Amino acid sequence: MKQLSLGIIGLGVVGSSVAKILKENQTLIAARAGCAIHVKKGAVKDLSKSREIFDFPITNDVNEILDDPEIDIVVELTGGVEAPFEIAKKALRNSKALVTANKAMLAYHRYTLQQIAGDLPIGFEASVAGGIPIIKALRDGLGANHILNIRGIINGTCNYILTKMKDFGVEFDEVLKEAQKLGYAEADPSFDIGGFDAAHKLLILASIAYGIDARPNDILIEGITQITQEDIAFAKEFGYHLKLLGIAKKDGDFIELRVHPTFLPKDALLGKVDGVMNAISVVGDYVGETLYYGAGAGGEATASAVISDIIEIARTKSSPMLGFKTTSGVLKLKPIEAITSAYYLRILVLDKPGVLAQIAKIFGEVGISIDTFLQRNDKHHSTLLLSTHTCTEADIKCAIDRISTLEVVKAPPAMIRIEK
Amino acid sequence: MKQLSLGIIGLGVVGSSVAKILKENQTLIAARAGCAIHVKKGAVKDLSKSREIFDFPITNDVNEILDDPEIDIVVELTGGVEAPFEIAKKALRNSKALVTANKAMLAYHRYTLQQIAGDLPIGFEASVAGGIPIIKALRDGLGANHILNIRGIINGTCNYILTKMKDFGVEFDEVLKEAQKLGYAEADPSFDIGGFDAAHKLLILASIAYGIDARPNDILIEGITQITQEDIAFAKEFGYHLKLLGIAKKDGDFIELRVHPTFLPKDALLGKVDGVMNAISVVGDYVGETLYYGAGAGGEATASAVISDIIEIARTKSSPMLGFKTTSGVLKLKPIEAITSAYYLRILVLDKPGVLAQIAKIFGEVGISIDTFLQRNDKHHSTLLLSTHTCTEADIKCAIDRISTLEVVKAPPAMIRIEK
Numbered sequence: 079m080k081q082l083s084l085g086i087i088g089l090g091v092v093g094s095s096v097a098k099i100l101k102e103n104q105t106l107i108a109a110r111a112g113c114a115i116h117v118k119k120g121a122v123k124d125l126s127k128s129r130e131i132f133d134f135p136i137t138n139d140v141n142e143i144l145d146d147p148e149i150d151i152v153v154e155l156t157g158g159v160e161a162p163f164e165i166a167k168k169a170l171r172n173s174k175a176l177v178t179a180n181k182a183m184l185a186y187h188r189y190t191l192q193q194i195a196g197d198l199p200i201g202f203e204a205s206v207a208g209g210i211p212i213i214k215a216l217r218d219g220l221g222a223n224h225i226l227n228i229r230g231i232i233n234g235t236c237n238y239i240l241t242k243m244k245d246f247g248v249e250f251d252e253v254l255k256e257a258q259k260l261g262y263a264e265a266d267p268s269f270d271i272g273g274f275d276a277a278h279k280l281l282i283l284a285s286i287a288y289g290i291d292a293r294p295n296d297i298l299i300e301g302i303t304q305i306t307q308e309d310i311a312f313a314k315e316f317g318y319h320l321k322l323l324g325i326a327k328k329d330g331d332f333i334e335l336r337v338h339p340t341f342l343p344k345d346a347l348l349g350k351v352d353g354v355m356n357a358i359s360v361v362g363d364y365v366g367e368t369l370y371y372g373a374g375a376g377g378e379a380t381a382s383a384v385i386s387d388i389i390e391i392a393r394t395k396s397s398p399m400l401g402f403k404t405t406s407g408v409l410k411l412k413p414i415e416a417i418t419s420a421y422y423l424r425i426l427v428l429d430k431p432g433v434l435a436q437i438a439k440i441f442g443e444v445g446i447s448i449d450t451f452l453q454r455n456d457k458h459h460s461t462l463l464l465s466t467h468t469c470t471e472a473d474i475k476c477a478i479d480r481i482s483t484l485e486v487v488k489a490p491p492a493m494i495r496i497e498k
Numbered sequence: 499m500k501q502l503s504l505g506i507i508g509l510g511v512v513g514s515s516v517a518k519i520l521k522e523n524q525t526l527i528a529a530r531a532g533c534a535i536h537v538k539k540g541a542v543k544d545l546s547k548s549r550e551i552f553d554f555p556i557t558n559d560v561n562e563i564l565d566d567p568e569i570d571i572v573v574e575l576t577g578g579v580e581a582p583f584e585i586a587k588k589a590l591r592n593s594k595a596l597v598t599a600n601k602a603m604l605a606y607h608r609y610t611l612q613q614i615a616g617d618l619p620i621g622f623e624a625s626v627a628g629g630i631p632i633i634k635a636l637r638d639g640l641g642a643n644h645i646l647n648i649r650g651i652i653n654g655t656c657n658y659i660l661t662k663m664k665d666f667g668v669e670f671d672e673v674l675k676e677a678q679k680l681g682y683a684e685a686d687p688s689f690d691i692g693g694f695d696a697a698h699k700l701l702i703l704a705s706i707a708y709g710i711d712a713r714p715n716d717i718l719i720e721g722i723t724q725i726t727q728e729d730i731a732f733a734k735e736f737g738y739h740l741k742l743l744g745i746a747k748k749d750g751d752f753i754e755l756r757v758h759p760t761f762l763p764k765d766a767l768l769g770k771v772d773g774v775m776n777a778i779s780v781v782g783d784y785v786g787e788t789l790y791y792g793a794g795a796g797g798e799a800t801a802s803a804v805i806s807d808i809i810e811i812a813r814t815k816s817s818p819m820l821g822f823k824t825t826s827g828v829l830k831l832k833p834i835e836a837i838t839s840a841y842y843l844r845i846l847v848l849d850k851p852g853v854l855a856q857i858a859k860i861f862g863e864v865g866i867s868i869d870t871f872l873q874r875n876d877k878h879h880s881t882l883l884l885s886t887h888t889c890t891e892a893d894i895k896c897a898i899d900r901i902s903t904l905e906v907v908k909a910p911p912a913m914i915r916i917e918k
Contacts, residue, residue, distance in 0.1 A: 368630055
């Protein structure tokens with residue numbers, strides 16, 4: 079039986095899980111891969127840091143791996159964007175296959191890497207939604223279909239926070255603190271709760287589905303920091319689940335890419351995915367809707383995805399990186415203002431006559447029609463909660479700007495998109 | 499760009515959808531496959547039957563396809579077991595790759611086909627759960643894991659019937675008639691409602707996960723014909739969803755394989771999958787639970803899966819049939835009597851004192867402990883609904899046999915397994 083040699087760069091939570099599973103499930107993995115998988119060397123930044131004992135040598139010089147002619151696959155599991163990009167480029171230039179879990183690097187540099195790789199395989203199943211094999215599903219399982227849309231709960235921190243807000247009626251700040259205590263949110267949570275992590279993953283999914291080369295700053299990204307219990311109450315009242323979604327949609331030759339809190343109809347399976355779990359709904363033109371669910375993070379689940387790429391490379395040595403190459407350039411990123419949706423607005427107003435009339439007048443003039451409407455009063459203020467029929471981002475923003483200038487409106491309205 | 503030639507045998511609902519999608523999504527499919535896909539010829543049983551017009555020649559002699567040296571892939575989409583088996587064998591012996599949607603043939607002959615195939619690829623994504631890429635997920639995406647269990651809603655007819663029984667409170671026979679009218683159930687529905695269709699699919703999934711060679715008559719198969727509104731009421735009362743599941747479970751070196759109506763805890767995502775939709779939950783030792791959801795039947799969804807196999811073969815020419823070959827024989831099929839579960843019993847009894855005591859005495863003597871208990875009376879009879887803690891199939895059957903002989907029991911108890 080032949081053997082495949084790996085160099086693992088980065089031995090943190092994911093890297094050490096990869097080493098552990100390769101050892102524990104050795105026989106099974108060799109059977110599936112058709113050859114033995116051997117870790118020849120690992121690389122870490124700081125050799126003096128105490129860590130578990132591995133049964134392969136460890137260096138702090140990545141070039142010992144990148145320049146080793148006996149190493150077939152470089153498994154890149156570090157953090158950051160530019161440093162791993164240098165590692166990835168050198169690995170490919172030295173004719174090694176690359177497996178990476180680094181979504182941030184891919185969000186910026188995937189097309190450059192694909193170009194350098196040529197026919198060398200790059201595996202990145204672990205970069206989106208941890209252990210869920212969504213990359214392979216999109217690239218292989220649904221290959222016969224034009225992808226009409228992708229809607230994903232692809233950030234476990236946000237889903238945990240929104241679930242707790244719904245189940246226990248507590249406000250965002252309080253749940254965030256609890257999530258940090260439990261390790262479900264980072265000490266600096268802004269990358270997750272701001273929607274940026276989900277945006278990185280969305281860009282990777284959109285590349286496979288559409289071959290579209292966009293960067294994080296090209297797309298609409300909104301986080302969950304503005305969500306209140308009033309929004310949750312509105313969702314319950316009108317039959318929605320509130321989720322942070324990454325959404326990619328095909329509209330003719332245009333692709334919409336956006337990350338934002340979203341109301342989903344309560345009978346949609348995606349809306350029922352709670353806690354830290356991830357799920358991605360994909361609609362193909364012939365297969366209809368399919369959905370993929372599982373742990374989106376965690377060392378072992380992510381390592382499971384890393385190893386699935388290693389097995390695939392062992393078996394075929396020919397996985398195309400983004401699934402296909404020729405339709406890139408045909409599809410265009412849709413400008414944010416042209417994206418359409420239904421919208422929900424929460425507007426804090428003075429409790430006096432004529433307020434609703436002023437607001438309704440603005441909607442009428444902008445050409446937006448109102449779908450549902452709810453008013454909640456307490457002794458201090460009055461809140462209007464309303465949902466609209468479908469209109470453009472440009473129109474809803476115009477309406478919000480105009481509403482914000484009204485004297486009877488006490489703060490700029492909060493807005494959440496509704497998926498139907 | 500090179501070209502791959504297909505012969506499609508069987509041009510019914512699935513076969514004609516394959517032809518249509520290959521034409522409609524030609525450019526995309528060629529990009530993903532890395533070459534043009536060309537249907538050289540189709541074969542049907544009866545040339546005189548009127549059908550849509552295809553842009554390839556049609557024959558009623560399958561050998562025109564099987565003996566054509568220019569055809570690379572035989573796409574077998576007929577029905578039955580032995581006739582398609584002959585076609586499949588000849589295709590492989592003539593060194594052609596094989597793609598099939600025929601679950602019944604695979605349930606009986608998959609290991610023979612694998613042996614004949616050697617390194618020739620066999621694609622059978624369409625044989626289980628229609629458009630859901632569950633074969634590839636199990637074989638590739640979760641390849642790093644020992645599969646601890648698989649639990650699948652893999653028969654849309656049964657799921658439709660159970661959903662309607664739950665939502666509208668009508669009995670089995672009535673819903674079945676409606677399902678037949680709507681085309682969700684066959685004129686002769688016994689294959690679906692008896693659990694046999696689900697058993698075929700379960701055997702295929704178990705082969706990929708465990709490399710285990712079992713046949714339909716080796717495993718436990720129960721359908722949904724005995725389910726009543728009382729069982730649905732019990733599920734609601736105690737927080738369960740009632741589903742027909744195909745279950746494969748690893749227990750040391752033993753594999754349990756079984757198809758039966760099952761109570762699932764109401765917070766399990768799998769239990770929330772309603773209507774004709776399919777979903778499969780897979781638990782791996784490192785990835786944890788993942789779940790796959792989508793349309794389990796229908797010409798276009800199934801054709802989507804067929805074409806995903808064609809694309810894979812075009813790209814790699816090396817997909818191993820059952821994922822791995824070496825662990826076959828290590829794992830053994832668990833005898834049905836040794837399988838453990840929690841159980842629900844519905845017992846029709848005379849409404850008189852001491853009945854419960856007699857039944858409880860039997861449970862005590864067999865060594866089964868009761869978990870929950872509910873009694874429902876109407877003017878004609880009294881029904882005991884109870885659930886047990888975990889025990890073996892042998893024990894629960896012994897208890898049921900003894901309960902059935904009691905004079906106060908009016909009919910043999912109905913039994914449903916509970917998954918925890």
